[in-house]
Amino acid sequence: xxxxxxxxxxxxxxxxxxxxxxxxxxxxxxxxxxxxxxxxxxxxxxxxxxxxxxxxxxxxxxxxxxxxxxxxxxxxxxxxxxxxxxxxxxxxxxxxxxxxxxxxxxxxxxxxxxxxxxxxxxxx
Amino acid sequence: xxxxxxxxxxxxxxxxxxxxxxxxxxxxxxxxxxxxxxxxxxxxxxxxxxxxxxxxxxxxxxxxxxxxxxxxxxxxxxxxxxxxxxxxxxxxxxxxxxxxxxxxxxxxxxxxxxxxxxxxxxxx
Numbered sequence: 432x433x434x435x436x437x438x439x440x441x442x443x444x445x446x447x448x449x450x451x452x453x454x455x456x457x458x459x460x461x462x463x464x465x466x467x468x469x470x471x472x473x474x475x476x477x478x479x480x481x482x483x484x485x486x487x488x489x490x491x492x493x494x495x496x497x498x499x500x501x502x503x504x505x506x507x508x509x510x511x512x513x514x515x516x517x518x519x520x521x522x523x524x525x526x527x528x529x530x531x532x533x534x535x536x537x538x539x540x541x542x543x544x545x546x547x548x549x550x551x552x553x554x555x
Numbered sequence: 556x557x558x559x560x561x562x563x564x565x566x567x568x569x570x571x572x573x574x575x576x577x578x579x580x581x582x583x584x585x586x587x588x589x590x591x592x593x594x595x596x597x598x599x600x601x602x603x604x605x606x607x608x609x610x611x612x613x614x615x616x617x618x619x620x621x622x623x624x625x626x627x628x629x630x631x632x633x634x635x636x637x638x639x640x641x642x643x644x645x646x647x648x649x650x651x652x653x654x655x656x657x658x659x660x661x662x663x664x665x666x667x668x669x670x671x672x673x674x675x676x677x678x679x
Contacts, residue, residue, distance in 0.1 A: 432660055443581050445569050452576025454625075457567050457632040469656075477562075501578075502662060504644050504677040508581040511653050515585075520628050527627040528634050532593075536556055538626060 434506040435462050442475060442481035442507050446519065449498040449512040456527040460509070472497050474511060491552045493517030518546040521553070558630040559586050565601060565629050570643065571621040573636040578649040579643035584633070594620045597634060603644040615676045617641030645677070 433442055441459045448455055458476040460468070464484055468473040474487045474495035487492030499512040520527040523545035530538045556565055564585045572579055583601040584592070588608055591599040598619035603678045612618030623636040644651040647669035654662045 432656065432662065443567050445581060446580055447576075447578060452571075454569055454571060454578070454634050454664040457569060457627060459568040500658055501665070502654050503581060504646050504648075504653070505651075507649075507653075509656075510578050522628050524628075527629075529628070530626050532556065532624040532626055532633075538556065541625070550556040 432506070433462075433502065433509070434464065436520075437505075437507045441544075442509055444474075444476065445508065446474065446495060447510055449514055451522050453526055454528055455495075455513075455515055455525065457530075465509070468497060468511075469500070474513060487519075488516065491517060491521075493545075493547070493552075494548045495517070495519070521549060523547050523549045556630070557586075557589065557633070561631045562576065563630075565603075566633055568598075568600065569632065569634045570598065570619060571634055571636050573638055574661055577641055577650055579619075579637075579649065589633070592621060592635075593624070598637060611643075612640065615641060615645075615671075617643070617671070618677075619643070641676075645673060647671050647673045647676075 440461050444458050444460045446456045461477040464475040464477045476485055478485055494516050495513040497511055497513055501510040518525045524542045525546045529542035531541045533539050568582050568584045585601040588599040588601045600609055603611055617650045618640050619637040621637055625634040629658055642649045643668050648666045649670045653666035655665045657663050
């Protein structure tokens with residue numbers, strides 16, 4: 432159904448708020464992460480740096496509930512329309528895409544507020 | 556400004572219709588493709604299979620005009636909000652994400668119509 436061979440066993444997963452259409456994050460999935468996501472209805476990813484399957488929200492509780500799964504023409508990228516509990520970004524913002532690249536190259540914060548305090552949520 | 560080292564010189568480019576919020580395609584950019592996009596205001600990509608910089612629309616005329624550029628928290632993925640001339644997908648559909656993965660694993664066409672005829676547009 433999907434082509435995991437083109438990028439070394441991985442596909443790109445674009446996560447979009449099912450209501451607003453806002454893109455919340457982009458991450459990677461291997462076949463196992465994709466299958467676990469379909470089975471459970473909650474977003475799972477593959478971490479390249481940690482070489483590990485992980486579920487979004489396993490530490491923070493900020494799970495992503497899958498509403499719809501779209502696949503692109505060459506079957507190596509997937510759009511997940513989801514419902515986000517809390518925030519998608521580990522920095523506390525709702526979206527990982529909370530900064531704009533300005534014409535002069537500077538990064539400008541466009542998010543108006545953090546939706547959670549990462550120091551509390553990710554405290555051990 | 557961006558981290559091109561994490562995925563072998565490439566970043567993921569998510570292309571979103573600036574008006575509707577629809578995700579139209581996902582592709583790759585090396586530093587040159589990113590800089591050319593910023594300079595010209597038109598989407599440029601890097602083709603992994605052809606090892607080549609290309610501009611969307613160079614053959615079809617279906618260019619993508621950049622309205623806004625967002626960057627994610629770890630600076631290896633970018634969302635481009637664009638205006639799409641014609642269709643984003645080489646198959647003739649407006650979006651590359653024109654199919655849904657159904658619960659039984661089948662791919663179901665969700666686009667209602669093609670916006671152009673690829674046999675005509677890509678004819679030599």
